Amino acid sequence: MTLIATAQSMTFDAPLALQSGASVRGYSLAYETYGTLNADRSNAVLICHALNASHHVAGVYEGQPRSEGWWDNMIGPGKPVDTNRFFVIGVNNLGSCFGSTGPMHVSPDTGRVYGADFPVVTVEDWVNAQARLLDALGVAQLAAVMGGSLGGMQALSWTLQHPERVRHAVVVASAPNLTAENIAFNEVARRAIVTDPDFHGGHFYAHGVVPKRGLRIARMIGHITYLSDDVMNEKFGRQLREAVLDSASGYRYSTQEVEFQIESYLRYQGDKFAEYFDANTYLLITRALDYFDPARAHGGDLTAALARAACKFLLVSFTTDWRFSPARSREIVKALVANRREVSYAEIDAPHGHDAFLLDDPRYLEAVRAYFANIPTGATA
């Protein structure tokens, strides 16, 4: 049975105070829902997205059979997060370029396009904006909040900012904060964008250009870090581009032309991304990643930071994920256990690196399915 998705939008007039001290008002959040909220409103599941995703989590749009949501393998009728049982909400975050208010929109305060003046938003700000959406949808408490990578950070932050509103948190391929190396990769990507002459200090819309050179570099770096060395060797290895596979020597001996398959793949990914992703959104989202660090207010003590969490947890990590390594998930697990919280942890032996959280590993999907099967819904929940 095909799940048909319908994008919706809700506008919030009251200002939302942000961690930076700034605020936004008159903003909209794009969202989608799948399944039905039950009578006692106890079966809602909120899905939080990562860098390059949106509120379109599951299903397809009417008449667009190839428009599957980004977690359609995970969420839908009969799927691990079963929309026959759960009322699932996907929401696009503030600052995004996929429907919610972001840098490409007009500020009600200035009457001008935000551009680089869109306020810096944090994981905590996103969670507060999501909480307002849930208020409007009549969801006082979530059966579960779930996300991967940056989405997992939001799920974790939900349990700290609104512990009474979450019964379960599913945190996939995530971390309690970014390492220096991760911040470093983000910074290189940002510098590539910001130093692109077409960036114009973030006000490139007015110049009718897009800093595509920078976006391409940013995406290429991202792609390398989302994959594992193993899977890159398996998929591409040192294979030359197809055109020369039958030639005698093979090498073109060129510094600028594509020589290896991996180069062709990365260039393609970079070109595609630069066509649709907003440069200011890229800066905002990578900064939200950098800033997230719940232990920071507790002198670096993650156990103290997670003491506020009251719900049950499922943590999932993937062995070849070097961007959000299993060791980082284990830090969260240990801190929760030290707080005597109920935690399930699945470390999946998968070759696909960070990208594994979006893929069809049967052990992974089964772990999530089993966890959700044990979350009671209905009036007795």
Place this chain on the structure above:
Amino acid sequence: MTLIATAQSMTFDAPLALQSGASVRGYSLAYETYGTLNADRSNAVLICHALNASHHVAGVYEGQPRSEGWWDNMIGPGKPVDTNRFFVIGVNNLGSCFGSTGPMHVSPDTGRVYGADFPVVTVEDWVNAQARLLDALGVAQLAAVMGGSLGGMQALSWTLQHPERVRHAVVVASAPNLTAENIAFNEVARRAIVTDPDFHGGHFYAHGVVPKRGLRIARMIGHITYLSDDVMNEKFGRQLREAVLDSASGYRYSTQEVEFQIESYLRYQGDKFAEYFDANTYLLITRALDYFDPARAHGGDLTAALARAACKFLLVSFTTDWRFSPARSREIVKALVANRREVSYAEIDAPHGHDAFLLDDPRYLEAVRAYFANIPTGATA
């Protein structure tokens, strides 16, 4: 005792045939020598350099006490490669920007600056150019050839191209070829340079500009991959820039300003590099890395490829080096052992990533010292 270095240069009029089918003529190689060639010319050691280095391997220039060579901790009087015993030669490779003929020089064929038209040079080409220099210096056979990273590839290639001219090869932090991930990082760096509007197709000298934006990005990426995640966390972690360490909140909430120490460090490294490194040289050297693959002509069989090697070997790798991991060194060791070659292998437990090969790890320096101590020199060698 301070070793005083003197840069020298030798010009070669006869064309050097390159792997690409092109050739170069009328080129110069910058080099330095330390110690004295003995009577039977049996104590010569050739040092091959990696990406960002030169012929200035050891010692300092007269009156410039801070001009230490890039491997000065390794090479000199009483050091692991002892210049009281060995006649050590450092040579700058063709295509470099540190003294030997490269893209910034004038082609004798066209009378114009080479720029992007400098021919693609490979590890094998460099070795052949180095062999000509040794001919001119009267060195028929090397006591040892030694290099780290890309320099290690040259040392390995010496043993295959001129097996009768090498008694020992010391291959540090190297690999039999680059993985897809390494090629990918090189390609992103190259794209950053080539798509910088100031690159002008590689003929930027004529425009009086330098593609500094691209060079900065390239260097930042390089720096991340030369360090280990561990050492980055230890050196920088999530420390904020110094200016705000005393402020209450700490975060600036900015997408473009420096927020973390690691960002400040990377920007500084990028800026510094862009001031002195040539963009065309960067393209050439990363391509030489990509192309090196001695097993390629043997259907990927490294054992078959290394059958030509006749000398003894020392291989060294570092546990946290994820760019040239110990597994890659072990591939070389295994292939040599399968050919019944005499191989010593030291896997050094060091936290510094790929950069470790340039640093002062005592176990590493001791392993090299012990190896060289057992290389006989003098008339009885």
